[in-house]
Amino acid sequence: MKLDYLQALKRVNEARGAWVLHGQEPLLEQNLLDAFRQSWLINHVERERYDIQSVADWKNVFNALNSLSLFSQNLAIEVHGNIKPDTNALKLLKHYIQHNEHNLLLIIMPKQDSSSLKSAFFQIIEANGVVVPLTATYAQDRQRILSIEADKIGIQLSQDAWQWLEVHHEHNLLAAKNSLMRLADTFPDVQHLEMQHLLECLQDQSRYTTFDLSDALISGNLSQAIKIYQYLVEAGEPHSLVLWTVSKEMRLLMQLFEQPQNALQLGIWKTKVSLYQQALRRLNPKQFLTWPQLLLRIDAAIKGKNIENPEHLIQQAIAELCGKTLFA
Incomplete structure (x- = not known):
């Protein structure tokens, strides 16, 4: 079966058979390994670790799984590497899964591509054990x-x-x-x-932050807003963070126009309500109709999905928030 990270965390104590964790999220790998090791310690499960350097190393893994020390009833084998078992080792894997219900084979691998996930090894694990992709897509x-x-x-x-x-x-x-x-x-x-x-x-202890940019936008200070934006770009702030700031202010103004009595409920700080109200009086509500499309264009430009310059588009959005236009 296939489990996501959060589902896997809930089933650590009952894990038996064969599990594979694969991905490129170090936090998720670290947390799951910590949970497994703590569970093994509490339940007196003997633990061994193997690093796979060659296909031949898999034979040592399965030999260990089929033997217990005199002082253990359960065994957990932790395997690290990116070399999958060959045909002979796959036979040992099948035999282990069919005949050993008490031990755990925990395999930790880097992110696998689609062809690797279709291999016989992953098909066997997914049909008889557990595969956990260490990803958080959404x-x-x-x-x-x-x-x-x-x-x-x-x-x-x-x-x-x-x-x-x-x-x-x-x-x-x-x-x-x-x-x-x-x-x-x-x-x-x-x-x-x-x-x-x-x-x-x-934020780095720099001269300006995106918080300063928000203040300049709501105050309608175009020259200051452009100055702060240029500073942020030179300081290495990602365009996506600047877009988030611009998008947030546009969204708040559009919502406040529709719900003028609900400023606090919309998340506007009490000390800044009057500034947002002044901004609304400065702006032409007809502009609001074009803002969603402008934000989509900026996002696409940042991601390289169109040929437009994201810096030019962001400056255009900054100007519109300040009640100005850069282009006719």
Whole structure:
């Protein structure tokens, strides 16, 4: 069968037979291995590790699985490598799966391509054991995983903060976890963290941040907004993070136009409600109809899906937020 990371975590204590973990997310691999090793320690399961350097090494693995020390009832063999068993070793694998219900063969491999996943080895494991892809493809999956990490250290993040954290780390789960730990250390007395906490803690101590860009956009200060944007680009901030900032402000203004009495419910800070209201009076609501398409064009340009220059498009969006136009 195939399980995702979170499903696998729940079944660690009952794992028997043959399991394969494969992927390129070090946080997920590290967490699962830690969970397995802790379970083995608590349940007095003997553990051995093998690093596969050649096909011949698989024979040693299966010899070990078929023998227990005098002091153990269960055995867990942890195998690391990217060399799959050959035909003879596959026979040993089948024999082990059919005749050994108490031990565990845990195989940790790097990310596998589609052809490898169709090989006889993976077909045998998936039909008789468990395959766990160490991936988190969707944003909601990454947030669920990181929420568990946040719970471990006793903090919670607002939705805006989660989105900013993901963009800031460009989907790197291990880096995001490290940032959560840094946040907990920086604000030990704060349990519910907002985006401003992340900006204070995680942004480099540079002259400008995306928080400054937001202030310039809502104030309608085009020259300052362009100046901050250019500084961020030169400082190495990814275009995706700048796009997130611009998109957030456009979204808030469009929502506030539709729901003028719900500023606080929309997530606008009480001290900044008047600034957003002034921005609405400065802007022509007809502009709002073009913003979603502009944001899609910027996103496509950043990802290389069109031939437009993302910097030019971002500057166009900045100008529109400030109530100006760069192009007729």
